Amino acid sequence: MDILFKQLVDSTKPSLNLSSVEDLTGLYKSYGIEYENSLTPYEVQNHLYKTIQKNLAGNQLSRTQLFILKDQLLITHFIRKEQLQPYFGILKTVIDAIREKDNIADESICQIVSLEFEDKWRTALQAAWDLTVINPQILEYNLQNLEQSxxxxxxxxxxxxxxxxxxxxxxxxxxxxxxxxxxxxxxxxxxxxxxxxxxxxxxxxxxxxxxxxxxxxxxxxxxxxxxxxxxxxxxxxxxxxxxxxxxxxxxxxxxxxxxxxxxxxxxxxxxxxxxxxxxxxxxxxxxxxxxxxxxxxxxxxxxxxxxxxxxxxCPTQLRPLDVPKMLRGLFSWLPETIQQNLGWTPEQAAMIAERIFKLAEGKLHPVTFQAEQLYKLAPELGKDEIDKLLTVYSHEVSYVNYGFQIPEDISQISGENFFQHKPLIRLNRDEYLLISSSICSPAFYEAIVSEIRAKVDSKVNDKKLGEELENFIKNEFSKRGIKFNYGYYDVHSKGKYREIDIVVEASETIIFFEIKAKALTRNSRAGSDLNLFLDLSKSLLDSQIQINDHEIFIRKNKSIPLQDGSICELNGRDIARVSVTLLDFGSFQDRTVIFQFLENMLLGRFDASDDADANRVISLNKKLDNFKLQFNEIVLLDPRRTGNPFYNCWFLSVPQLLILLDNVNSSDDLKRELWRTRSISRSSLDFYREYEYAR
Known part of the structure; x- marks a missing residue:
């Protein structure tokens, strides 16, 4: 594309010369611009912009191709010292012209004609050339300024x-x-x-x-x-x-x-x-x-x-303090017979995690320890139980991240060898390495889940873990005086009920929580586009679709009567919508990213580039159709949502929620802490940094 663009620029020349720039009457006449009173350079520039817009508006190329072309010109110049001007200045002028239509940014041109429409491009490029005559700075070259800009x-x-x-x-x-x-x-x-x-x-x-x-x-x-x-x-x-x-x-x-x-x-x-x-x-x-x-x-x-x-x-982290409580809360459902088969209990797994963190307390560097040290720190446990849990928690030294070299390899590492699936590395018979308490913390959970799936129940799935996750969050809410309800309600359709995971009633806001144990997979972390959309759809999108149903119902009926007899009354309150995952999704849980993802789900559809993906894409598009219908209904019920449809949405992990709960002792406290991250942003896309800054 860059070669053809350069050829078109080289084959086009301006229709103006420097001497004619000051003659506004001549310019108006030359371009056929009608006027009644005063003549302004702005009207000339606007006419040339419209000429570019008129000729390039089409449906063959996305506007983003021009930004890619701009990067191509810059990088080939910086690396190979290829000539940058006039091509760069002309391209910037074209981009500026199509960015706004009739001076309205929201009406910018998104699709343009391909470069094969040479006559249209030459007409547009001549207008761009004329603009460089009117404003010669467009073609100025300053390497230092380029490096900064x-x-x-x-x-x-x-x-x-x-x-x-x-x-x-x-x-x-x-x-x-x-x-x-x-x-x-x-x-x-x-x-x-x-x-x-x-x-x-x-x-x-x-x-x-x-x-x-x-x-x-x-x-x-x-x-x-x-x-x-x-x-x-x-x-x-x-x-x-x-x-x-x-x-x-x-x-x-x-x-x-x-x-x-x-x-x-x-x-x-x-x-x-x-x-x-x-x-x-x-x-x-x-x-x-x-x-x-x-x-x-x-x-x-x-x-x-x-x-x-x-x-x-940004490796995934988890506050070490929260690991034992999560292990106790998420795995207490294991029957005693299964615990006997494993050779350890969730309580023992949590205790050993606590003792390991005790050995690393106050140390911000890799820590090695001997099994003997754990025996002394946990005398209430037998050596056999401790050794079994150390085996569950430890990689063998020769196989950690086996096959990993370049970033793209992350999705190819086998699950049992992936470093972030076990927190420790066994250096020799009795010596273990913990590289970092916070970075290794999520792996305690991963190791326990993997062991249960391998030795007890291979079908332990996100649904079962999601149920335990709901119970864990309810328990944490209860500890902090947060009043909540949950359960099923009749949607006035024979035999049809919907379930609310958790609803918290603050003084001015009703907060719906929908909880998913879905994780962000390694394929997604490696940048696989379809996997990314699938993971986000099964966590953020699915939960928001569920909350849409609750919001539509309560706005229509002014209340939600739950099966246990409790009633959630709207009473003119605002509605907040919180999707919760088990572990962090990183940047995807920043509110600016949430807004953009959900807004684009309202506007777009997916196409399958591979027949093998067709069924998954069809299913995804059905979700989008439902999502769009829901929002059409919500906007009718609450017109404030038209301009900013997702201002009241959050996407949190359990570790993030636990950080919030440090400062919560009531339902209104929870609303206050949520609202801290509602507007202020330093663009780190890190919830933890943003929350600390907001406090």
């Missing part, structure tokens, strides 16, 4: 040039840097070789030294990820903490004495190579606006970038 493309290009210097062949396709898989693996091998040389435990220690300033003691976690300065520019390129963790745990050895090179030099090379390898994936936002205003033609790529960013830079 297009920092993302500049950083990606620098990483690509560094990889070129390391022997990689770099291609540029559709505005993206492309390197063959074999060459990516060669760079990853260099990183791994240095990790082995330095020692994986030493590399981890240095990595945790780097991120230590971002540790939040009360929340028991690191605040990693996107940070923007006062100029709304991001700080990047960032260290790929998640990627390096997944490599370091493959080689959990202590530092080896090195005579040839200093450990500091090796560490610097690890950072340099890993930053370059992940930077070319181009998933780091350059400013806050890159996280906003996504439409149906950009939402897929946006969601993929969020998933990849989280995977590379």
């Amino acid at each position: 297009y920092k993302r493309q500049f950083v990606v290009s620098n990483s690509a040039k560094y990889l070129q210097s390391e022997g990689c062949n770099v291609d540029i396709e559709d505005g993206r840097v492309v390197i063959k898989e074999s060459q990516k693996r060669r760079i990853a091998n260099l990183i791994e070789a240095d990790i082995r040389l330095l020692g994986g435990i030493e590399a981890l220690r240095r990595l945790f030294d780097v991120i230590e300033p971002y540790h939040h003691e009360k929340q028991g976690r690191y605040h990693l990820g996107r940070t923007f300065n006062s100029l709304i520019q991001s700080h990047f390129p960032s260290i790929p903490v998640g990627y390096l963790l997944n490599l370091c745990v493959k080689h959990p050895r202590r530092q080896i004495l090195i005579a040839v090179e200093t450990p500091d030099n090796i560490w610097k090379r690890i950072l340099r190579n890993s930053i370059a390898l992940t930077s070319i994936l181009d998933v780091q936002p350059h400013n806050q606006f890159a996280l906003l205003f996504h439409s149906t033609d950009t939402i897929t790529r946006f969601l993929q970038e969020l998933a990849l960013y989280d995977n590379l830079f």
